[in-house]
Amino acid sequence: MKLLLTSGGVTNPSIEAALVDLLGRPIAECDALCVPTAQYAHPWVGPGVKPWGFISGTEPHAMTALGWRSVGVLELTALPSIPRELWEPTVREADVLLAAGGDAAYLAHWMRESGLADLLPELDAVWVGLSAGSMVMTPRVGADFVQWEPLIGDDRQLGLVDFCLCPHLAADGEPGNSMAECEAWAAGIGHPAYIVDDQTALVVTDAGVEVVSEGRWRYVEPAS
Template sequence: MKFLLTSAGINNKSIQDALVDMLGKPIAESSALCIPTAMYGHPWVGPGVKAWQFISGNSENPMVELGWKSVGVLELTALPSIAEDRWVPLVRETDVLLVAGGDALYLCHWMRQSGLADLLPSLNAVYVAMSAGSMVMAPNIGEDFVGWTPPNGGDETLGLVDFSMFPHLDHELLPGNTMAAAERWAAGMQRPSYAMDDQTAIKVIDGAVEVVSEGHWKLFSP
């Protein structure tokens, strides 16, 4: 699977060009499924109007509204209650998964409970995510980002990439997200870690990592 891990969506031409390159065809010829699940685990973004804004393509973080051939909704909390043949073929056939931000551990829990986590490595789709949707691909997120507490505790996530992410670097509405805070967070991580602003994304294809940015970012070595 290919990953385009953003801080805040497809926010500039460089990130959009990377997405089109990974798709191998225009956005207008590509089918998408959006996953809002992480939003419900975070008090700032769900449930309510922001979840609707993401799904309907009316958010401030361009993902659903890019002009896809088709867009469907995949709500992970519903999947354990329906048969796999109702949703697995749909996921296998889609060109891209669009994954919202919110709470990374809540999203991780439902990716595992739904069975999507097991399915992801075998998909041909491009996984495009922002914030918590990106962070969940890391081996762990760090104690600073623990909000919703999983049943077994800890900060472990899916580990489908071998680095962790500190999103929304120097965001005007998040005064605690400074480079100094990112450095303190990175000091507690056991793997390479990236601090990234909202104009930055990380592209991963077959384990090869490339930063795509019109903003600023920093790689921390463990």
């Protein structure tokens, strides 16, 4: 599976071009599934209007409104209660999975519980993460990013990449995380880490990691 890990979604032409390159054909020829699950557990998002905005494509920089041939909803909390043969073929046929932001620990839990986490390595699809939808692929997120109390009692994620990610880098005084806050987070995370703003994305393929940015980012080695 190929990954496009973003902080704020597909926010500029460079990130959109990277997405098209990963897909291998125009967006209008591709079928998408959106995954809103992470939103429900975050106190700033929660159930209600914002999940609907993500699904319907009415929020700013909506990934579901990029012009896909079709868009469906993959709600992970529902999958354990229905036969796998009802949902797995739909996932395997999708060209792209669009994962909303919210609480990464909650998303990681339901990706494991639903069986999607085990299925990911077999998929040809592109995973496009927004904030927590990106962080879920990393080894851990740090206590500062855990809003939902995970059943496993810590901040472990899926670990499909070997680096961590601090999203929403912002200028001092602006909404988001300051560089000082991000650096403090990186100092305690215990893994290589990327600090990225909402105009930056990471492209992860078998060839490695490529940074695509029209904004600010920084790579931080773990403290010795």
